[in-house]
Amino acid sequence: DIQMTQSPSTLSASVGDRVTITCRASQSISGWLAWYQQKPGKAPKLLIYKASTLHSGVPSRFSGSGSGTEFTLTITGLQPDDFATYYCQQYNSFSETFGQGTKVEIK
Amino acid sequence: QVQLVQSGAEVKKPGSSVKVSCKASGDSFNSQSISWVRQAPGQGLEWMGRIIPMFDRIDYAQKFQGRVTLTADESTTTAFMELSSLRSEDTAVYYCARDGLGCSSTSCYVDQWGQGTLVTVSS
Numbered sequence: 001d002i003q004m005t006q007s008p009s010t011l012s013a014s015v016g017d018r019v020t021i022t023c024r025a026s027q028s029i030s031g032w033l034a035w036y037q038q039k040p041g042k043a044p045k046l047l048i049y050k051a052s053t054l055h056s057g058v059p060s061r062f063s064g065s066g067s068g069t070e071f072t073l074t075i076t077g078l079q080p081d082d083f084a085t086y087y088c089q090q091y092n093s094f095s096e097t098f099g100q101g102t103k104v105e106i107k
Numbered sequence: 108q109v110q111l112v113q114s115g116a117e118v119k120k121p122g123s124s125v126k127v128s129c130k131a132s133g134d135s136f137n138s139q140s141i142s143w144v145r146q147a148p149g150q151g152l153e154w155m156g157r158i159i160p161m162f163d164r165i166d167y168a169q170k171f172q173g174r175v176t177l178t179a180d181e182s183t184t185t186a187f188m189e190l191s192s193l194r195s196e197d198t199a200v201y202y203c204a205r206d207g208l209g210c211s212s213t214s215c216y217v218d219q220w221g222q223g224t225l226v227t228v229s230s
Contacts (some may be wrong), residue, residue, distance in 0.1 A: 034216035043220035
């Protein structure tokens with residue numbers, strides 16, 4: 001299976017900050033990468049797929065980039081609702097695998 | 108837009124089995140691809156498998172092969188996940204989720220999630 005590694009594991013930030021989360025794949029996954037947001041006790045929500053395509057209804061302050069083995073999720077102008085855990089997921093190869101998550105905390 | 112509503116929490120003994128249901132409403136069930144993902148307490152997400160009723164296609168993650176069974180009842184638009192030989196490490200929230208449309212040739216992301224079902228395995 002392809003291993004997905006996110007960094008950092010935890011990130012402290014303030015409202016209004018620009019935040020970047022990195023996801024690295026153990027081998028090339030082309031652009032087959034998705035990002036999810038999860039809040040405590042809730043199911044994850046899709047933010048981005050195909051590395052940079054914003055899912056319907058997701059605010060434009062979220063953006064994704066990258067290809068091959070390195071990807072980033074950027075939140076431009078962090079909002080109170082954005083404090084959550086974020087996961088990347090590859091869907092290039094069977095079976096799908098997720099990163100370990102990045103928790104975005106209030107500074 | 109599909110809605111996925113899962114069955115309630117379960118408490119099971121080690122060695123037993125659990126069957127979780129996931130009722131879909133909204134878009135045509137037959138054409139959906141439903142994945143199952145689990146999350147142990149305080150841990151990350153783990154993909155278990157998928158079922159595509161229209162094509163009678165079922166894929167299982169190697170880790171769960173032989174222990175998980177995915178089925179679907181088109182008449183009730185419900186998908187099921189049965190996990191057998193339960194052990195304490197299977198304690199987790201189990202999610203059903205709809206696969207997105209822009210998948211690769213082998214795998215997919217999910218764009219709609221059920222609310223999750225907590226399965227606790229304890230003697």
